[in-house]
Amino acid sequence: MKNIAIVNAVEFSAAMQPIADGRTSLERVIAFGKALPGVEDAVILLSRNGQAPSGIRSDTRAAWNAGELLSAFKKHSTGFEDIFYFHADCPLLDRKISERMHANHRKYFADYTYADGYPYGLTPEILRSDLVGRLQILCERGKAPSGILSSALRRETLFDVIKTDINSFDIETELAPGDQRLLRISLTTDTKRNRVLLKSLIASGGTDAESITRILDEKPEVQRTLPAFFPIQIAERCPQTCSYCPYPRFGGDILSKNGYMSVEKFSSLSEKISGFCGDAVIDISLWGEPALHPGIMEIVKSALKTPGIELVIETSGIGWKDEVLSRMAAELPKPPTWIISLDARSEPVYKGLRGDGFTEALGAAERLMTLFPGSVYVQAVRMKENEEDLEGFFTSWKTKTEKIIIQKYDSFCEYLPERKVSDLSPLNRFPCWHLRRDMPIMLDGTVAMCREDLERKHVLGNAFSENLSDIWEKGEALDRRHIALDYPGICAACDEWYTYNF
Secondary structure, eight states: EEEEEEEEEHHHHHHBBBBBOOBBBBHHHHHHHTTTTTTTTTTEESSOOOOOOOTOOEEEOSSOOOHHHHHHHHHOOOTTTTEEEETTTOOOOHHHHHHHHHHHHHHOOOOEEEEEEETSSEEEEEEEEHHHHHHHHHHHHHOOOOOHHSSEEEEEEEHHHHHGGGGGSSSSEOOOOOOOOGGGOOOOSSHHHHHHHHHHHHHTOOOSHHHHHHHHHHGGGGGSSSEEEEEOBBOOSSOOOOOOHHHHHHHOOOOTOOBBBOOHHHHHHHHHHHHHHHSSSEEOOOSSOOOGOHHHHHHHHHHHTTTTHHHHHEEOOSSSSSSHHHHHHHHOOOOOOOEOOOOSSSSHHHHHHOOOOOHHHHHHHHHHHHTTSSSSEEEEEEEEHHHHHHHHHOOOOOOTOOOOOEEOOOOOOTTTTOSOOOOOOSSOOOOOOOHHBBBBOOTSEEEEEEEOOTTOSSSEEEETTHHHHHHHTTTHHHHHHHHHTOOOGGGGGOOOOTTTOO
């Protein structure tokens, strides 16, 4: 029985990151591939630049998508029975589980075999070589969405193609003893954040799936690596005093405030975040309307030119000048992600929640969808006051876009009256996602422990004058208290611990 290992090394630089013992992820992955059943030296690297270690063949293409992936499978799998497919930046692939997966793959005559419930990066995907032709026919007949075929390769691309007609294939699933998908762990070397996690796991004795999953359960503190989401306040003023927002209550006269974060300070902060985290999402909408910042064009440009930074703009849709939006669409290197807070389909419900501005907000949503297709979400916060209006909100926008957010109501740890319609919280509480991922930064650089800390009772530092690493470390103690099921202060009344930002 001859099999082949096809390794996705398209993002070659990520695979060249050394891990623990000095070996790169690519070196570990190639050794793993050669040890798989029936593979020996039949290892192929999918590459974009032709780089490959001595003695390893590569398939080099300028652009990779689902069609090119299947074409490469077809080209190299002739004479082989099964294909093992995995990524070059996964240094902890588990040989024992992979062998068990392959044995079941053969035993049950599966077309495709994958693992479920494990953190990503421990197992390969396995497919019969004769499945490739069937998948190509599936694509040629137009059953696979065009977006899958034309977009850049993702880790889920192969399964996304199979899912388009999943009942036509015999699929075998290797289930993890305990489901750890909720942890959103990626055991890869593609980001600084993931490399920190890998090194912590290896230093704690993690070598294979059994030991790694045990460490994640027994030492959950290793899951707190680097922040990934930075909500930043760039403007104090807001055009509305929304009834369900705490800002009018703790912010004072927010309709007439005129404080702004300077472009220079914001640019320096963006670079500081990039240097600390490698990659991150910046949301410039922590209290205040970003459209009212006098240098909003420069703010947005500054964020998007910073390496590793993705930008989110949450907005009421009020205050945007058409010439500014047109310039953004024409000049930005990539689009930001827009979230338009509308909250209602009808003007009377909107007015009761947000005040005036319904027509302008709708117009802004339509304009943004035209200028930034595929990058705009419409959002409604679900609460008692708009519950009856929400179905109409959803169905009316569904005819225009798939990008609709129905957000849960937040009382900000009982700072506001309770207005939620239903309790969505999991039965068992786990450590707060925001303590592990977020770093909110106020106009003056103040970093509180989380967005819920409206009265700044738990200040961790100042992002302008202190190292972000020092500020981040100060939050570790509270994460450990959550692990111990101890929820001090406002944490006890919080209903946001299970929500996840980007």
